[in-house]
Amino acid sequence: MTQTYDTVVVGGGIIAAAAGQHLAAAGYGTLLVERDDYGSGTSSRTSRLQHCGLGYLSAASGSIAAFLARPRSAIECFSLMRRAMRGRAEFVRTAPERVKPVTFVVPLTRENAIPRWKARLAFRLMAASDGGRVPLDLQILSAGEARAHPALQGMAGLDGIHGAMTFTEYQYCWPERIVVDTVMKARAIGMEALNHTAVTALARDGDLWRVTLTAAGGSRDVLARAVVNCAGVWVDEITALAGAPHIRRNTGEKGTNIVVRLPESLRGIGFETVTAAGAPFYLIPWGALHYAGPWDSASDGRPEGFRASEAEIAAILDQLGRLFPGFGLRREDVLYSWAGVRPRSLARDGKGPAPAVREHDLTDEGLPNLFTFTGGLLMTHRDAGRRLRRAVARRLKPSGPPRPLDTASPPVEDMDRVTQASVAHAVLNEQARTLSDILRRRLSVGWEPDLGLRHAEAAARFAAPHLGWTSEETAAQIACFIDETVTEFGLRWPSPDLACRNENVLMK
Numbered sequence: 001m002t003q004t005y006d007t008v009v010v011g012g013g014i015i016a017a018a019a020g021q022h023l024a025a026a027g028y029g030t031l032l033v034e035r036d037d038y039g040s041g042t043s044s045r046t047s048r049l050q051h052c053g054l055g056y057l058s059a060a061s062g063s064i065a066a067f068l069a070r071p072r073s074a075i076e077c078f079s080l081m082r083r084a085m086r087g088r089a090e091f092v093r094t095a096p097e098r099v100k101p102v103t104f105v106v107p108l109t110r111e112n113a114i115p116r117w118k119a120r121l122a123f124r125l126m127a128a129s130d131g132g133r134v135p136l137d138l139q140i141l142s143a144g145e146a147r148a149h150p151a152l153q154g155m156a157g158l159d160g161i162h163g164a165m166t167f168t169e170y171q172y173c174w175p176e177r178i179v180v181d182t183v184m185k186a187r188a189i190g191m192e193a194l195n196h197t198a199v200t201a202l203a204r205d206g207d208l209w210r211v212t213l214t215a216a217g218g219s220r221d222v223l224a225r226a227v228v229n230c231a232g233v234w235v236d237e238i239t240a241l242a243g244a245p246h247i248r249r250n251t252g253e254k255g256t257n258i259v260v261r262l263p264e265s266l267r268g269i270g271f272e273t274v275t276a277a278g279a280p281f282y283l284i285p286w287g288a289l290h291y292a293g294p295w296d297s298a299s300d301g302r303p304e305g306f307r308a309s310e311a312e313i314a315a316i317l318d319q320l321g322r323l324f325p326g327f328g329l330r331r332e333d334v335l336y337s338w339a340g341v342r343p344r345s346l347a348r349d350g351k352g353p354a355p356a357v358r359e360h361d362l363t364d365e366g367l368p369n370l371f372t373f374t375g376g377l378l379m380t381h382r383d384a385g386r387r388l389r390r391a392v393a394r395r396l397k398p399s400g401p402p403r404p405l406d407t408a409s410p411p412v413e414d415m416d417r418v419t420q421a422s423v424a425h426a427v428l429n430e431q432a433r434t435l436s437d438i439l440r441r442r443l444s445v446g447w448e449p450d451l452g453l454r455h456a457e458a459a460a461r462f463a464a465p466h467l468g469w470t471s472e473e474t475a476a477q478i479a480c481f482i483d484e485t486v487t488e489f490g491l492r493w494p495s496p497d498l499a500c501r502n503e504n505v506l507m508k
């Protein structure tokens, strides 16, 4: 008998995880299917900011003329800011162990100086959006105070600075684990989830969808009353599998970050500005290091989009050099880098990205009960889950009773260490199948400054009996993990700068 679900969720990034959790909690019999590991796609390549939405507000509040020329886009930006603030408050409340506050400094230079009243008004608007539940701690510094601020030492044009703003942003340091946590919470309330399994075909079968699942062991079909397509930058490929390649909702935008060591005066402090092209540019603390970026360019979901190119690294270094010429950073100072392709909603005219973050019900376009999500962000993922649940509910009733959304999961022991117990837990209880699954997405050691290389052998040895790896397979897993670290992250290894420092950047 082919198994029938209310909903099959395609993908295992943050949006799929949130959708699966909300659908399962509403009583929908749900299967989530991820072709790689949970949280290994774009969700693992972000700038890790649960930001307050200030950027949306400045985009929406340019000039009256700009507002009148594109009112829809400005209103969209206001609504994104509101959702960012609400998402921030909700996430800080529901997952305090996964976020930490970081003070950010924004220099007010000749190019971006805004009157104090305008800054205060913007922050009042933002605070009103979440009812002031998670404070923003705005401070506006005078020119003299800004010139003396430790984080601005070495900045170009410091003498002519008009002042600075400081405020609290939140950083979610470990997005991969946030995805795994969400999938595990959903499994605890009845959702089924398969990683390392791809959706390879979708076809109508009477009133249902026939979904073909392909894993290393072969293919099988399941049936679903609805399909919720949360494949991120690959959503249009899934729609094409369902026989509608002409329906396009996504466009990709590549973003790159580099990891460098900055002077001690900046330790633990974030820095935010905009590039000459008007794009946000951050220096974000990362343990004793910082990452800088993002640098954006158009891209689709091909593998090269998930690696920083030399041109992108050079562009970030150039930007850093313009901001802080005193740092004198060169290519050899880049310890590693990461890149990813953001799923962005395609504008209605089909030309370029739009700021929208939204669900699409494709029923009226010939794909009954097929839903997609575009432009999804990690920081507003719970809102995405709710929107998708509501979209499904407009078409289908759940077959089961509602369940609690946020089950309290028992703390995972030794999550920050490689031990027999922590590796066994990752494999036996949390579906880890590869060394990368274990080291980067179940245990935090994959984000130590050497990206987990020093733990590869021990973790592989502990995992082998549980996963039935032969000695050749164990060696192949280690080789694969090293290759991923060097190819995907461009880690300079061995690096004298990193070798002596094994502090775990995810530890508070």
Ligand SMILES: Cc1cc2nc3c(=O)[nH]c(=O)nc-3n(C[C@H](O)[C@H](O)[C@H](O)COP(=O)(O)OP(=O)(O)OC[C@H]3O[C@@H](n4cnc5c(N)ncnc54)[C@H](O)[C@@H]3O)c2cc1C
Pocket (backbone or CB within 6 Å): 010, 011, 012, 013, 014, 015, 016, 033, 034, 035, 036, 037, 039, 040, 041, 042, 043, 044, 045, 046, 047, 048, 049, 050, 051, 197, 198, 199, 200, 230, 231, 232, 233, 234, 238, 253, 254, 255, 256, 257, 294, 339, 340, 341, 342, 343, 375, 376, 377, 378, 379, 380
């Ligand atoms: C450089 C950069 C910086 C960013 N900074 C931030 C930030 O600071 N804050 C923030 O909130 N957001 C940020 N984002 C955006 C955010 O990371 C993404 O928008 C979000 O992670 C998208 O999640 P997703 O679930 O839609 O996609 P993904 O995480 O990519 O998940 C989609 C999944 O679908 C799977 N899939 C694809 N095809 C199939 C198939 N046929 N079968 C089964 N599975 C399939 C993929 O393997 C993938 O895991 C940033 C993004 C980038 C690139």
